[in-house]
Every structure is written in C-alpha cells, then in structure tokens.
Amino acid sequence: MTGHGERTKVQRRAQRERRYAGQRKQTVSRATLYIILAFAGIVAMIPFVWMILGSFKTGAEIRQIPPTFWPENPTLDNFRTILNDPDLPLLLFYRNSMFIAIMNVFSVLFVGSLLGYIFAKFRFKGRDIVFWYILATMMIPAQLTMIPGFLLLAEFGLLNNLWGLIVPSAVDAFAIFLMRQFIISVPDSLIQAARVDGASEFRIYWQIVLPQIKPALATLGLLTFMFNWNAYLWPLIVLTEQSKRTLPIILTWYSTQNSSQLQLVMAASVLMVIPVLIIFAISQRWIVKGLTLTGLK
C-alpha cells in the first residue's frame, strides 16, 4: 500500500515538473514563433517599402553606388514631374481603368446573379448541361481563346474600344457559380409568397432575391473590380492606342521609357499601385470571404 502511495507522489511530482518545463518551452517557442512571423512579415513588406522610399529620393541619390536605404534629402519632385508630364495624363488612364472595372462590375453582377438565381431556383430542360458547360469553361486557359477572341473583336470593330473589354466578359462562370451557392439558401417560401402576391418573375429576382444576397454581391463586386483593375494580357491585346490604355499597361510603358530614371518610375508605381491597394486592403475582409467560400481563383 505504502509503495503504491510513494509511486503516485513521485509520479505527481514528475508530472508537475513536466508541466513547468512544458510551460517554459512554450514561452520559448512562442517567442521564436513571433520572431519567425515578424521576419517573414518584414520580407513580405520590404519590396513595397523600398519602392515608396525610392520615390522620395533625388535622381542623384538614386544613382549613388551602393544605394542608400533611407532618402537623404526626401523630395516630392518626382511626383511633381509625373503629374506635370504632358505625355502621362494620369487622370485619363485612371478614368479608362475605372470605366472598364466599374462597367464589368455591373454587368458581371447582373448576369451572374440573374443566372445564379435561375440555376438555383428553377428546373428546366438542359439546365444541368448548361451549368456544367459554364463550370467547365473555367478550366480553359485564357491563351486558348485569346487569338479567336481578338479576331472576333476585330470583326465587331471593338478593337481599341473600352467596350471590347466589357462586352465579352459579362457571362462569368465564377460569378454564376458563386451567386448560385448563395441564392440556393434563400428560402423558397419567400419567392413563393411574392408569386402569390402577384409579383412578376423579374420583380421577384430584383426585389426579393437580390436584397437577400447583398453581402455576397458586395464580395463579388470587389473581386470583379480587382480582377479588371489589375488585368494586363487582354487590355494589352485589345487597346493599342495610347489614349485608350489602362493603368497596368501605362505603368510598363512608362517604366521602359524612363528606365534610366528609376526614381520617376518608383514614384509612378506608387501613384498607380498604392491608392487602390489601400482600398483593397480596407475591404480585404470581403475579398477573403469570397475567395475562401468558393475555394476558386
């Protein structure tokens, strides 16, 4: 009996010691965890920091070898030069990008939610075939339909036209899929009640279904805006006239034009990348939500 008691005492003490050791180990590993994360965070942020710092340096400082990290004589001259450059009407390019992105948001949200509603709440012949076809188009690389798409746009006279980047992208597979997932959970009884009250089918979609999925619409709207704002390949092919171009294309054009004046390119990048980045960063909660809900790119 006593032997047994001894053993439990020893065991208990050992257990206690183990627990203390565990706690000590935990605080140590907690510290390393934060150190690793902080280091990774710095690595992730440093290219941005380098660009922003560079945009405040003078041309002479940029040409110094080896380069400085902090600007020695911070100046706003680079930004002034860019904003006064007659070859770089930034406002025009902001407007082009904005027009394409916003029109796409409207058309993709409208078509996506309308088709999402139909695929979620109606049964008709060939529905599943059409739905699976739409999903399958997501697997097709953009490069495959790029050449015929270009030829088709030329045929319709939509080359060098901002509408050429809006019209072909209205039926968006990702949008339809996302909208369908959300509309499925809108209760049938709600739709049915509106029908009994004599609402037209389109009005049910517009006044009953859409208000139910507002958060999803906001998420999809942000994703669509972001995608179009950042797009490069398609605008590069469709818009060849300088005055029609969007910001990403202008940024590459400007950086090759001024490759010897890196401080100007850095300032231009700051002007083109940072403002929208701040908007995206503020609204990233909804963007993240949309991405994780569907698990699709």
Next chain:
Amino acid sequence: MQRDAMSVTISPPEQDDLPELQPPKGKRFFGGREGAQKKFVAGVMSPVIAYMLLWGLIPLVWAFALGFFLYSARRAGGPFLGLGGDNPFVGLDHYKAMLDFSPDASLNVRQFHIAVKVTLLFAFIVVPLNLAITLPLAAMIESVHNRVKPFFRSIFFIPVLTSAVGVAIIWGFVLHPQRGLLNALLSKITGRLVVISWTTDPNLVVIGIPVALFAIIVAYLWQDIGYNLVIFIAALQAIPDSVKDAALIDGASAWQTFRYITLPLLKPTILLASVLTMISAFQVFDLFQVMTAGGPQDQTRALSLDIYETAFRFQRMGWSAAVSVVLFAIVLVISLVQTRMLKSNWEY
C-alpha cells in the same frame, strides 16, 4: 411534445388555407403560374446561350481550327473566317513540327521546346515551394493571439491584391543590378561591391535552372502566397479545437499534433490548393512579360509568352493557336491527374 405545442401557438390559424409551398411531384414549375416562369427562364436563357456560343464556344472551336492553318490576320485569306486562300490548310503540320527535336528545327519549334521546359520547370518548382511556405505559415498565424492574427494575415495578403504588373516592377526595383536593394544588401554583408544582373545575365545558372527564372519564381511566390494562406487558415479554423486538445491531453507534442491530427484533416484542402496553384502557374503571363520579356536568351520564355509573341508580334497565329492547344492539353492532363488524387483522398 413541447415543440408541437409551441408551433401550434406560433403558426396562425389561416396557415391551412394557404396554397401548398412544396412543388408538386413531377411538375417542373410550381405556384400555378407556369407560363410566366417558363417565359422568364426562356427570356433570360436564350440571349445568354446565344452570347455563350458567340464569345465562348465559337472562339474555342475556332482556336482548334486555327491550329490546322498557316494563318495570319494580316492576310485576307478565304471567304470563311479568313481560312484558306492565302492562309492555307496545313493539317497536322504544326503538331508534327513540334515533335522535331533535331538541332536544325526552325526557330519557332526550338522556342516552343524551350517554352514547354520553362513552363514545366516553373510550375513544378512553384507549387511545392508555395505549399511548403504557406502551410507552416498558416499554422503559425493560426496559433498566434487573436488580436494580431488579422494583422499578419493582411501583411501576406496585400501582394495578392497588387496587380501583377505592379509586382513585376516592384521586384525590378529590388533586383536592379546597380540600384537594387538585393545587391545593396549583399554588398553590405560581403563588404565588397556586388553587381549581379539577376534577370539579364544568361550565364547565371544554378543547378541547370536560369537565375532569371528563379527571380520570377520568387516574385510569383511573393504575390501568390497570401491566397493559399487564407485558404489554409480558413481550413485550420474549421478543425474543432476539441480534436487537437484531446491529442495534447494524451501527451502528444505540438509537432505530433500537427503531423498526425491537423495535417491529415487538411489533406483535401491541400490537394485542392495544389491543383488550383498548378493551373494558374501554367498560365502566368504578366510577370514573365514585364520582368524579363522571356530573356535572357529565351531562358524564361514561358508558353503563355511564346503564344502571345508568335501571335501578336510575329503574326503566326496558326502556329500560336496550335501551341495554345498544347498548353490546354497539358493543363487538362495535369489537373485531371490531380483531381483523381483529390477524389481518392476524399474517401479515406
């Protein structure tokens, strides 16, 4: 019993007079206004289907057709879509030429071979590296205090939101031979002036892989990591704490819990993320075009870039369409293989 009583008191007595809410079996439409619903569906679907044929299916078929022609948009060609005439039908010639591995093959063919190699290298380096970074990082972010979690997540997610062109140009500033941050850092560490042309020196090759390609890989990883990170954090949050706690109480270490509890539960997510990352890695265009434009000496000429250049700079659209069909086939095969793996793992 109690629930029944509740529902009786809540539901109004008129309930029974309302029409049935469930659709009657065997009927496509319900609610007594079949005509209106049919009209609505037809009214929406017919323009949509016409639209999908025009902008979806026709370009798809057209792309496959172009691959059988020697086609340029500059030549007038035949009456139907400009095919035939000055743009002659060549059958499988493009595809046969792709299999010509002799050194005196035409430049197009040699560039195509390089492009396939570059694209495969890029995808097969990027995907494992991406997972090897995002998975531990997600686990780390998930285990820090709730207050700082959103902060860390944001830091890694901001590059996802940046345009790829912006990313390419920002990395250009870091990798610039004379004015770049990386060489400045290396100079400081070694004490000598380091001037390495990371993206333009064709002689820089490490273990058979051009350094310029590594530069693009780093930039791509930097941009893309936040995406999988978010997916993995969401998946980690979906695992109930009780499962992990049970393992810890049983005496498993933090590493053992991760290795034997968390990781197996994450498997479906990991496979899904790897498929999606792989598919997008095959189609990366912006970074290749802006960072290196395929150089030095075609060392970073990816398939997407090869297709763009041959079609729009050199107007060889027939050949380019054939190459895009090959890219499609590669993406299709690899994603099918991965999906099969995904399926078999869903069932364990």
